[in-house]
Amino acid sequence: MDLENQKRVKEFAEEYGAENLVVVLGAAEGEAAGLAAETVMLGDPTFAGPLTGVQLGLTTYHVCEPEIKKEFDEAVYDEQVSMMEMVLDVDDIVDEMNAIREQAAEN
Amino acid sequence: MAILEGKKAIIIGDRDGIPGPAIAECVKTAGAEVIFSSTECFV
Amino acid sequence: MNSVIKGASYVLAHTPDMVLYNGTTQTTERIVNPESEYLKEVPKHLRSYEDVVAYWPNQTYIGNAHPDQLAEIEFPYFDKKMEGAERYGKYGEIMPEEEFLLLVQACDMFEVVRLEKAFVAAHKDAFAADPVITEDIVALLHEGVEIDEIEALIKDDHAEPLYFEDKLVGCVKPAHDIDVNLSSHVMHENLMSKASSVLALLYGVKNAGIEKSDVEYVIDCAEEACGDMNQRGGGNFAKAAAEIAGLSNATGSDARGFCAAPTHALIEAAALVKSGAYKCVAVTAGGCTAKLGMNGKDHVKKELPILEDCLGGFCVIIAENDGVNPEIDLNMLGRHTVGTGSAPQNVIGSLVADPLDRAGMKITDIDKFSPEMQNPDITKPAGAGDVPLANYKMIAALAVKRGELDRKELAAFTKDHGLTGWAPTQGHIPSGVPFVGFAREDILEGKIKNAMIIGKGSLFLGRMTNLFDGVSFVIHGNTAAEEEAASGVSEEEVKGLIAKAMKDFAATLMAE
Numbered sequence: 309m310d311l312e313n314q315k316r317v318k319e320f321a322e323e324y325g326a327e328n329l330v331v332v333l334g335a336a337e338g339e340a341a342g343l344a345a346e347t348v349m350l351g352d353p354t355f356a357g358p359l360t361g362v363q364l365g366l367t368t369y370h371v372c373e374p375e376i377k378k379e380f381d382e383a384v385y386d387e388q389v390s391m392m393e394m395v396l397d398v399d400d401i402v403d404e405m406n407a408i409r410e411q412a413a414e415n
Numbered sequence: 416m417a418i419l420e421g422k423k424a425i426i427i428g429d430r431d432g433i434p435g436p437a438i439a440e441c442v443k444t445a446g447a448e449v450i451f452s453s454t455e456c457f458v
Numbered sequence: 459m460n461s462v463i464k465g466a467s468y469v470l471a472h473t474p475d476m477v478l479y480n481g482t483t484q485t486t487e488r489i490v491n492p493e494s495e496y497l498k499e500v501p502k503h504l505r506s507y508e509d510v511v512a513y514w515p516n517q518t519y520i521g522n523a524h525p526d527q528l529a530e531i532e533f534p535y536f537d538k539k540m541e542g543a544e545r546y547g548k549y550g551e552i553m554p555e556e557e558f559l560l561l562v563q564a565c566d567m568f569e570v571v572r573l574e575k576a577f578v579a580a581h582k583d584a585f586a587a588d589p590v591i592t593e594d595i596v597a598l599l600h601e602g603v604e605i606d607e608i609e610a611l612i613k614d615d616h617a618e619p620l621y622f623e624d625k626l627v628g629c630v631k632p633a634h635d636i637d638v639n640l641s642s643h644v645m646h647e648n649l650m651s652k653a654s655s656v657l658a659l660l661y662g663v664k665n666a667g668i669e670k671s672d673v674e675y676v677i678d679c680a681e682e683a684c685g686d687m688n689q690r691g692g693g694n695f696a697k698a699a700a701e702i703a704g705l706s707n708a709t710g711s712d713a714r715g716f717c718a719a720p721t722h723a724l725i726e727a728a729a730l731v732k733s734g735a736y737k738c739v740a741v742t743a744g745g746c747t748a749k750l751g752m753n754g755k756d757h758v759k760k761e762l763p764i765l766e767d768c769l770g771g772f773c774v775i776i777a778e779n780d781g782v783n784p785e786i787d788l789n790m791l792g793r794h795t796v797g798t799g800s801a802p803q804n805v806i807g808s809l810v811a812d813p814l815d816r817a818g819m820k821i822t823d824i825d826k827f828s829p830e831m832q833n834p835d836i837t838k839p840a841g842a843g844d845v846p847l848a849n850y851k852m853i854a855a856l857a858v859k860r861g862e863l864d865r866k867e868l869a870a871f872t873k874d875h876g877l878t879g880w881a882p883t884q885g886h887i888p889s890g891v892p893f894v895g896f897a898r899e900d901i902l903e904g905k906i907k908n909a910m911i912i913g914k915g916s917l918f919l920g921r922m923t924n925l926f927d928g929v930s931f932v933i934h935g936n937t938a939a940e941e942e943a944a945s946g947v948s949e950e951e952v953k954g955l956i957a958k959a960m961k962d963f964a965a966t967l968m969a970e
């Protein structure tokens with residue numbers, strides 16, 4: 309994840325408390341979604357940014373995951389995301405996100 | 416329990432996936448406050 | 459009458475040493491994690507020049523393989539070699555690093571580039587043997603300096619080192635002591651962009667079969683900015699490159715718009731020529747050192763070679779309608795507006811469906827789409843997916859939604875109307891333009907009747923707006939003959955008719 313974004317996420321967690329934040333991702337592939345989720349939950353796996361070694365444990369979803377999708381206004385989601393959802397491999401994204409969440413739960 | 420209702424949302428969009436502003440439009444409808452929205456670019 | 463595409467060029471400069479020393483992924487790592495394993499791994503993952511030449515996507519870029527041929531190669535590409543691959547191609551060449559460094563020195567007008575004497579002597583003849591490098595460019599080379607002088611400039615004057623095969627062979631000095639816009643880092647980045655643009659211009663003129671003196675205007679659409687502290691980004695790469703390329707009748711200017719800039723620039727060039735302002739315009743761009751090895755961490759992690767090891771450049775020559783070459787149709791322009799928003803479906807709708815609607819055409823009426831032609835060999839291992847394919851799926855999905863395509867034909871559409879990506883991830887370089895050369899030839903040969911070029915840009919990276927951007931245009935066969943036939947009268951006849959009408963009018967005035 310971009311280093312500046314990591315810095316901002318870290319600042320928000322300090323300011324508002326991790327329990328009050330939700331991170332929503334829009335990555336194009338499962339792997340990239342997993343990496344971003346890992347960064348804000350377990351720490352930067354690339355050891356480059358301010359979240360290196362920082363376990364924020366933030367609640368994180370990809371925008372196309374069914375649990376979060378059902379909370380959106382259907383018409384707005386349809387207009388903003390639906391067509392791109394058809395293009396993405398949502399199953400792969402869900403699998404990667406679940407894998408990271410499981411890993412985070414074990415910690 | 417709702418995931419987004421009453422929470423503060425941080426959005427990390429992707430230029431070749433779903434861009435930040437498109438996600439923000441959705442997130443707002445679920446009762447979350449968008450405090451940060453960014454779009455990353457790998458190309 | 460619409461302007462035509464007279465010719466196009468595509469060039470690469472293999473710069474493996476700049477991956478480690480100038481690519482931002484690596485320079486950032488040096489700052490935050492100087493002892494990292496990744497930095498130690500980078501040199502082991504750099505490809506040889508021979509491997510870079512034999513790489514299928516590179517051979518496609520310079521025109522030795524058609525994208526249709528590339529599509530038949532089994533993915534991934536990095537572990538395959540093209541038989542009989544060559545340095546020179548139909549559209550340009552893959553210049554080796556040592557010769558490119560000499561070209562960079564030739565492009566330096568302020569004596570900031572210093573090369574070692576022995577290095578210059580060893581490679582000067584090879585450089586001069588390049589078919590587009592003219593004597594006047596070779597004459598710009600200096601003899602070079604001793605290595606001690608280069609070492610001292612790096613140590614005492616913040617000069618940016620230049621390496622070849624990991625050995626110090628030169629440096630770029632700062633052009634100013636305190637102005638960061640003229641620092642050695644910025645001068646290095648800008649000179650690399652300028653030199654690759656010069657190479658592209660030289661091939662552009664050659665491939666279009668025109669004289670250098672025919673070019674009246676040059677538009678540079680790269681992503682760098684040159685200027686000093688009082689006008690950061692003041693310009694003008696276009697004229698600077700035109701000078702070295704010997705385009706003595708040209709002036710020019712820089713167009714900027716992130717990755718969308720080449721498509722913006724081509725539309726501007728086509729309009730300038732169609733309006734009669736200039737008869738011949740060259741659109742050019744050099745490459746970007748910052749993006750070298752951009753996705754290197756993922757490539758190294760997956761034990762691939764670092765595939766982002768070349769600077770890219772291209773040039774397209776736009777000229778007055780010659781009755782032969784394919785045209786840029788200015789009646790069919792797509793544009794992402796301020797009000798379009800960033801929802802992917804709106805973006806693709808504004809760029810693809812809207813202009814076709816205005817022309818009464820369907821999405822399936824376009825034979826080939828060229829959106830962002832990034833090589834998936836680079837992007838897939840980095841988690842960015844297959845960018846061209848994602849674009850094709852979106853276009854196909856839009857066609858289904860509009861009832862122009864049956865859902866069952868989705869997969870076939872992405873193949874029949876799409877292309878496999880082959881361009882290096884050099885920002886503006888892969889965006890739409892890599893297909894212009896092939897599209898011109900395929901239309902001339904009757905293989906396809908038209909193509910849509912789509913450029914998209916991530917404006918939000920500049921932190922001035924959260925907006926996305928994009929423009930598109932359609933190239934089709936030459937219509938000059940049809941247009942004349944349809945009008946039924948020639949220009950001479952029109953002049954005659956006007957003259958007669960004026961005479962009649964004058965006669966009536968006299969009579970009164």
